[in-house]
Amino acid sequence: MSTPVSTLPEEFLPRDTADVVRTVRDSRKSTKPLIIRGGERPDEELAPPEQGAVLSMRRMNRVQVVDADARTVRVQAGARLSDIDRTLGAHGLGLPIVGDHRDITAGGFAAVGGLSTASHRYGMFSDNVVELEYVDQDGRFGTCGRNHHTERFHRILGGGGRTGIITALTLEVRETDKDRTWLTTDAHRFLDFDTFVEQAFKEIQSPGESMLQVGRWVDTAPLKVSRPVGTGHVQLGTVRFGQWSSLYPTQPNLSLRARREVGARARKSLGAIASSASGRAGMPVRNAAAGALMFAPKVLTLRDAEYLADTVISSSERGPAYRISVFAPLSTYPRVFHGLHDLFSGHRERTGCFTVISALTYGVRSRYLRELDNEDHGFITFTCRLRPAALPSELLRDIVSGIDEICRTERARRYDPTD
Numbered sequence: 001m002s003t004p005v006s007t008l009p010e011e012f013l014p015r016d017t018a019d020v021v022r023t024v025r026d027s028r029k030s031t032k033p034l035i036i037r038g039g040e041r042p043d044e045e046l047a048p049p050e051q052g053a054v055l056s057m058r059r060m061n062r063v064q065v066v067d068a069d070a071r072t073v074r075v076q077a078g079a080r081l082s083d084i085d086r087t088l089g090a091h092g093l094g095l096p097i098v099g100d101h102r103d104i105t106a107g108g109f110a111a112v113g114g115l116s117t118a119s120h121r122y123g124m125f126s127d128n129v130v131e132l133e134y135v136d137q138d139g140r141f142g143t144c145g146r147n148h149h150t151e152r153f154h155r156i157l158g159g160g161g162r163t164g165i166i167t168a169l170t171l172e173v174r175e176t177d178k179d180r181t182w183l184t185t186d187a188h189r190f191l192d193f194d195t196f197v198e199q200a201f202k203e204i205q206s207p208g209e210s211m212l213q214v215g216r217w218v219d220t221a222p223l224k225v226s227r228p229v230g231t232g233h234v235q236l237g238t239v240r241f242g243q244w245s246s247l248y249p250t251q252p253n254l255s256l257r258a259r260r261e262v263g264a265r266a267r268k269s270l271g272a273i274a275s276s277a278s279g280r281a282g283m284p285v286r287n288a289a290a291g292a293l294m295f296a297p298k299v300l301t302l303r304d305a306e307y308l309a310d311t312v313i314s315s316s317e318r319g320p321a322y323r324i325s326v327f328a329p330l331s332t333y334p335r336v337f338h339g340l341h342d343l344f345s346g347h348r349e350r351t352g353c354f355t356v357i358s359a360l361t362y363g364v365r366s367r368y369l370r371e372l373d374n375e376d377h378g379f380i381t382f383t384c385r386l387r388p389a390a391l392p393s394e395l396l397r398d399i400v401s402g403i404d405e406i407c408r409t410e411r412a413r414r415y416d417p418t419d
């Protein structure tokens, strides 16, 4: 094939669009599919060669043009969001939506939609794409955007690489200084799920001036630990806990700066401890580190906040899980949240298939979703830790049909381009 090949078997590393065109055309002769990847993810394995050849965009990583007047930036698809943001920072600009780890690429994020805790203000990452350049499955090159070939534009954004390979993007940016924008957290804590959902609903509907917002809920299975008390034993029960955090701009003073320093150092140490606690035995430590994220720090910069998860621990280090994400229209948001919660806790009670069930939620004001549903949405994602490591297929079918039923009756949309 025409493209430079990395040391991995069947991995193609194009340097420009012409290279992508050649690779796609050449690979049409192969029976195996071409798997598109954004960048390098150290915590993920590449698809095994028998699944197909990999085309990785990681060498197409240039930030090409910053247009400060138009507030746009043009980048190659393999440019990492953290690198784009650093370049924009020199112009007093920044990306409105970035993912939760530093290696996410512009093409990879646009291909899944892309959300963050700023989505209640700025929608999805893909809402901020003005125009893109792509190569289709037949190796043809083209461009599309908000104002031309709009149907194709929407098919490629969120298409998970199956509707075209994004080779370059023009993105809307905004004026900001992420290292000097200080935020303070207004946190509400809950022991009861109903009140947590009520609060989340209220905050998503009326976020006020909050720059970031996120609600987290965690519900452990009854711990199989009993402690001797008197002549008997007491079974330690379920831990249920939620927190809603809204982060507002604040003026930094010396004490806030010192507090931020201490917090940043503590998170770094926690991250180091978590990643050195390997294997099954280290799981409780890694879960504890992840749990510490529930407590959004009182004060931090916008940049700290955007990569908070990355400084502590990545989700894949916490063992096998079943994950589901949906966009719930605001008119049905509480019902969707309760429905999914009841579905997962019901299955856990009956079969013991899940241990910890956790949920994350925030608002999404997406131009694209609004066009479809004529209303704003709440994003809800459930992560259910598995016991054993995989769900039996019958149980999985039951769970999926339960989710589909909730989505159908409440007009919720699944967020999973791999579907």
Ligand SMILES: Cc1cc2nc3c(=O)[nH]c(=O)nc-3n(C[C@H](O)[C@H](O)[C@H](O)COP(=O)(O)OP(=O)(O)OC[C@H]3O[C@@H](n4cnc5c(N)ncnc54)[C@H](O)[C@@H]3O)c2cc1C
Pocket: 035, 036, 037, 038, 039, 040, 041, 057, 077, 078, 098, 099, 100, 101, 103, 104, 105, 106, 107, 108, 109, 110, 111, 112, 113, 114, 115, 116, 160, 161, 162, 164, 165, 166, 167, 415, 416, 417, 418
């Ligand atoms: C369904 C899903 C949703 C996610 N949502 C979020 C989120 O909202 N916020 C967040 O922080 N993290 C999210 N993640 C996790 C992860 O951060 C994203 O998948 C992110 O897009 C990974 O970026 P990457 O550049 O490493 O792309 P990869 O992980 O390599 O690819 C992601 C997807 O995009 C396709 N793809 C990659 N590059 C291109 C390209 N140039 N052209 C066309 N298709 C391409 C791939 O085939 C794959 O389907 C999500 C993951 C998944 C699977």
